[in-house]
Amino acid sequence: MRDVNIFPSIRVRKTPFWDRVVEAGVKSCSVYNRMLLPVRFETAEIDYFHLKEHVQLWDVACERQIEVVGPDATRLIELLSPRPIDNLKVGKCLYFPVVDQYGGMLNDPVLLKLSDTRYWISIADSDYLLWVLALVAALKINVRVFEPDVSPLGVQGPKSDELMARVFGKEITELKFFDFTILEFQGKEHYVSRSGYSKRGGFEIYVEGTKNGIPMWDALMEAGEDLSVRAGGPNYPERVEGGLLSYGTDMTMKHTPYESGLGKYCDVHSTPNCIGYNALKRVVEEGWDREIRSLDIEGGKVPLCHVPWKVTVDGEFAGHVTSVTWSPGYKTNVAIGMIEKDFWGPDTEVLVHAPDYPRKGKVRQSFYT
Amino acid sequence: MRDVNIFPSIRVRKTPFWDRVVEAGVKSCSVYNRMLLPVRFETAEIDYFHLKEHVQLWDVACERQIEVVGPDATRLIELLSPRPIDNLKVGKCLYFPVVDQYGGMLNDPVLLKLSDTRYWISIADSDYLLWVLALVAALKINVRVFEPDVSPLGVQGPKSDELMARVFGKEITELKFFDFTILEFQGKEHYVSRSGYSKRGGFEIYVEGTKNGIPMWDALMEAGEDLSVRAGGPNYPERVEGGLLSYGTDMTMKHTPYESGLGKYCDVHSTPNCIGYNALKRVVEEGWDREIRSLDIEGGKVPLCHVPWKVTVDGEFAGHVTSVTWSPGYKTNVAIGMIEKDFWGPDTEVLVHAPDYPRKGKVRQSFYT
Numbered sequence: 056m057r058d059v060n061i062f063p064s065i066r067v068r069k070t071p072f073w074d075r076v077v078e079a080g081v082k083s084c085s086v087y088n089r090m091l092l093p094v095r096f097e098t099a100e101i102d103y104f105h106l107k108e109h110v111q112l113w114d115v116a117c118e119r120q121i122e123v124v125g126p127d128a129t130r131l132i133e134l135l136s137p138r139p140i141d142n143l144k145v146g147k148c149l150y151f152p153v154v155d156q157y158g159g160m161l162n163d164p165v166l167l168k169l170s171d172t173r174y175w176i177s178i179a180d181s182d183y184l185l186w187v188l189a190l191v192a193a194l195k196i197n198v199r200v201f202e203p204d205v206s207p208l209g210v211q212g213p214k215s216d217e218l219m220a221r222v223f224g225k226e227i228t229e230l231k232f233f234d235f236t237i238l239e240f241q242g243k244e245h246y247v248s249r250s251g252y253s254k255r256g257g258f259e260i261y262v263e264g265t266k267n268g269i270p271m272w273d274a275l276m277e278a279g280e281d282l283s284v285r286a287g288g289p290n291y292p293e294r295v296e297g298g299l300l301s302y303g304t305d306m307t308m309k310h311t312p313y314e315s316g317l318g319k320y321c322d323v324h325s326t327p328n329c330i331g332y333n334a335l336k337r338v339v340e341e342g343w344d345r346e347i348r349s350l351d352i353e354g355g356k357v358p359l360c361h362v363p364w365k366v367t368v369d370g371e372f373a374g375h376v377t378s379v380t381w382s383p384g385y386k387t388n389v390a391i392g393m394i395e396k397d398f399w400g401p402d403t404e405v406l407v408h409a410p411d412y413p414r415k416g417k418v419r420q421s422f423y424t
Numbered sequence: 425m426r427d428v429n430i431f432p433s434i435r436v437r438k439t440p441f442w443d444r445v446v447e448a449g450v451k452s453c454s455v456y457n458r459m460l461l462p463v464r465f466e467t468a469e470i471d472y473f474h475l476k477e478h479v480q481l482w483d484v485a486c487e488r489q490i491e492v493v494g495p496d497a498t499r500l501i502e503l504l505s506p507r508p509i510d511n512l513k514v515g516k517c518l519y520f521p522v523v524d525q526y527g528g529m530l531n532d533p534v535l536l537k538l539s540d541t542r543y544w545i546s547i548a549d550s551d552y553l554l555w556v557l558a559l560v561a562a563l564k565i566n567v568r569v570f571e572p573d574v575s576p577l578g579v580q581g582p583k584s585d586e587l588m589a590r591v592f593g594k595e596i597t598e599l600k601f602f603d604f605t606i607l608e609f610q611g612k613e614h615y616v617s618r619s620g621y622s623k624r625g626g627f628e629i630y631v632e633g634t635k636n637g638i639p640m641w642d643a644l645m646e647a648g649e650d651l652s653v654r655a656g657g658p659n660y661p662e663r664v665e666g667g668l669l670s671y672g673t674d675m676t677m678k679h680t681p682y683e684s685g686l687g688k689y690c691d692v693h694s695t696p697n698c699i700g701y702n703a704l705k706r707v708v709e710e711g712w713d714r715e716i717r718s719l720d721i722e723g724g725k726v727p728l729c730h731v732p733w734k735v736t737v738d739g740e741f742a743g744h745v746t747s748v749t750w751s752p753g754y755k756t757n758v759a760i761g762m763i764e765k766d767f768w769g770p771d772t773e774v775l776v777h778a779p780d781y782p783r784k785g786k787v788r789q790s791f792y793t
Contacts, residue, residue, distance in 0.1 A: 189558030
């Protein structure tokens with residue numbers, strides 16, 4: 056598969072950090088929420104080991120925010136997901152699988168409660184704003200819904216506490232996982248959470264205002280020179296071995312949160328206002344027949360996976376893998392797959408129909424850490 | 425601005441024609457509805473003149489279809505747009521600006537009426553399915569809404585009638601502009617319309633079934649060898665000089681259809697069921713302050729436009745241009761802009777703040793043909 060060029064346009068936007076990303080020598084991009092998403096700077100392997108040892112700045116501006124503000128904000132948020140928000144306090148984030156009327160997943164955002172009448176929905180790759188806006192129109196809900204000029208900057212890796220402390224003060228490191236607070240930088244306030252799309256720990260700074268992107272980037276780069284800070288991005292092997300799902304890849308609107316392995320976040324009985332309530336109640340009562348699993352796959356490095364690869368057991372259909380890659384750390388191919396019930400038990404031996412040749416694989420008990 | 429690589433994934437999909445597109449030597453792509461959209465094969469200039477003289481196959485699979493089927497299909501369609509559909513007959517297409525409750529444009533699809541209870545909405549670049557699905561859920565409308573496995577293949581250019589006649593028979597050339605019919609190919613039926621995203625004339629074949637993409641492509645390529653048929657794609661200069669708007673570039677949800685120059689398609693008084701009725705009625709009563717215009721811009725070839733460029737008149741804000749490029753045919757820079765009322769009259773002289781240097785420009789009466 057040869058690579059092809061893409062160039063920024065108004066429709067497929069540059070990010071506020073883009074000039075620095077180009078200077079840092081970005082090699083490959085994806086497009087996510089109609090924004091360029093830098094994903095590779097050296098090789099996936101070099102990027103991987105650097106992320107595991109040092110600290111990286113990630114241009115994840117493509118994680119767009121949907122702001123919901125107004126008297127009915129909580130009423131609207133309750134419509135969206137089978138995850139209860141009764142106990143969600145201001146200053147907390149929540150992983151928030153959102154569904155349609157059939158229980159299918161429309162996105163897997165992080166919800167931030169900014170006040171009792173104001174939320175941000177920090178979205179994965181779908182125009183979820185259109186869904187929310189249509190509900191507001193049809194049900195005459197008293198809120199304003201819009202995309203603010205906010206662009207997340209990830210600080211990821213084991214040295215991210217040290218780097219953040221240098222730039223914003225030691226208190227920032229007291230932030231607990233999935234809590235957020237406000238930091239001040241050059242006279243302007245920005246939300247910051249302990250979160251991120253890696254298992255290496257770190258922060259996401261919700262940079263307010265496009266023009267503040269480069270100064271924030273530069274301050275972190277300068278302060279972290281002796282920490283080997285450099286530009287990075289969501290790292291495919293690190294994400295896949297750690298089981299961080301990709302909406303649109305590992306699960307789509309054809310899958311329920313239960314099939315997507317997110318049942319532990321859902322409580323359908325205490326979320327009767329959710330628009331998928333009836334559908335999901337039936338799912339919980341009747342069970343489901345496929346679920347996300349971690350797999351190992353034998354043989355040398357797998358080729359690029361750009362369509363789902365079939366999985367079989369003794370010739371019988373057993374599911375698909377959707378994210379597959381060589382893990383430089385674990386020295387095996389790792390995968391995320393949607394596996395049929397009869398075969399989803401740990402240590403089940405399967406055959407993965409890679410485009411080069413069929414390979415033996417094994418269902419794992421859980422993802423790598 | 426350097427180019428960066430992008431690679432196909434499950435989330436940013438290949439099209440059914442992709443292998444042939446790669447073999448044809450695609451140079452640049454965009455991403456449109458989470459699909460790769462091939463846009464350049466040689467230079468923009470060579471592609472442009474070829475399109476104006478010969479015939480090209482365009483992989484526009486990214487024009488996804490939303491199928492709406494069921495007893496309430498017409499009721500649902502009437503909610504979406506200020507364009508009346510009372511007189512729309514089965515077998516007809518309609519350019520169909522769709523709006524939200526504020527009158528803002530959510531997409532500018534083509535609507536195909538397949539039967540009295542079945543429509544396709546052939547969408548531009550936004551997840552409009554989410555908007556439609558939410559209305560269905562909230563208003564309990566009795567329809568099914570989904571994305572079928574249908575991928576448009578464009579046949580564009582002055583020799584497209586000749587090419588289509590060779591493969592599908594002479595009758596196909598009797599099809600009128602924006603009519604569609606059914607053609608049979610290798611025992612399978614596909615819709616085909618006289619339409620396309622160029623001003624050169626041609627057809628769009630709605631190829632049913634991913635696996636039928638390559639055979640259809642090959643049959644057309646083979647039959648057209650002596651017509652100089654080759655792979656092409658939406659051509660930026662040809663689109664801009666001809667005034668074919670790009671949703672997400674030239675207009676967004678912040679613009680009404682009237683501002684977008686699409687008022688001629690709208691009749692707010694006869695579409696009281698449209699969800700934007702109240703907002704658009706006010707717009708029609710009160711008028712609007714900016715509108716899409718064609719512009720010429722002086723000086724040598726303009727650089728790549730990836731953010732809106734400000735337009736002024738005597739230092740006063742006069743709007744933005746959003747699509748700007750050198751026209752190899754008209755030997756001038758051509759542009760599409762959203763121009764303020766005081767300055768939108770024909771022959772108004774403006775200053776366009778291009779990133780290299782400010783250039784004199786002029787508002788035109790209409791687009792090129």
